[in-house]
Amino acid sequence: MSLAHPLPLKAYAVTENDENTGAVYFARHNIVARKAGANEFADGDITYVTCRRAAWADAYAETGRLPARVSIEHGWHFECCGCGMRIDEDSLAEHHLPLNGVIGGQWDPVFCGSRCARKYWSLRRRTKAQEAAAIADFKAIVCTRFPDVEFADDESRYRTHHAHVVPGRGGWHRQQVIVAFNFPGMKIGPAHYRTVDHHQKVGPADAGYTCCNGDREAFEAYAAATKRASQ
Template identity: 35%
Template sequence: METQLKAYQVQGYDNGVLVFATNGATARRKGANELDEEFQDIEFCRRAHWADEYASTGHVPIRAYLDNGWWITCGGCGRVVDQDRIDDGDDCGGDPMAPVIVGAWIYCTSSCHDREVAIDKDRHDTEIATRAEAEAKFPGCTVARYYVLADMEARIPTVDLSVPGLQRTAQWRRGEDYVRVVEEDIEAFDRYRAKYKEAA
């Protein structure tokens, strides 16, 4: 029985993956699972000898994918990045394609990467500010969870608060002066609010 892992390219309907397995049938099954497709719907499963050297770690560097004819989606704007587009200097929002690789991510240009970093920083700063504002507005409560609610008009920073005396968390949306609680917690929240109003 063969036990050495080998690299296989598994191609589904729209996308392909690289997997490591001891044989083609196992590779096809693993690839189908990763692509969320049925085993019989895989278009092909073939050896990718160039990637065998990465079998021990299971991690293939992005540069190796590009060097071997694969394309990868930009982590910022979603453009397709491949060696042909890089060589041709394809236009990426006014800049020629010159990829920036950061860990497991690729960005088509440094400006695309910088935009994504700024967006991530803004998200992080908004989360920190929302958590602090909620805990200041509702003394004695702690933020159990932070998330963003999105509707047609806005993205609203939101927290679920652990409030003393409540059975469930209360929801507070940044910019509002009230919280949402389940019906069975209304009286307990009123008692909490009265207690902190007296203390203030």
């Protein structure tokens, strides 16, 4: 007995019918690519997308990573994640940018050249560092008030720590910072120390403690007990 030889992966260009936005999918059957493209670009409605073979991209089936410059050569266009310019063969020529200098792939950020890519990744790195610093600062504040809590570092993402920071004049603004922690007597989920929303406010944000409704009594009891202990 032997296994039937599997069909090779082939490239299919799937585009949404109105906007003509889409992507190249690698699949063994047209319908598989069509469904994937419809899920991404047409709320799952396969009658809203067109699916064509894109043999020019077959060579990338194995890795699944199709470079943007190859797609551009075959008529696709992207938006530069740095400067926002439309990247196609004409606009590149107009800006004297070489096609080979285009960075990125169809599921990754795409850049018109290395200058935009450097700026973007550098900002991303600095943003990540600022987010981490904001979370560390908030944890330190919580530790001062509740020295024996355990931070909920491994909760699923929507319940754990979160920071949103933006560069602004005079430094970084901490628009939202939330740290999550478990406390003795907790039944439902972590309590949070978080910024209070002030949309217009610039400068140090106010922050406060919140917990799940069902944990309110337990958290208040814990807060009262630790207050006595620290006096």
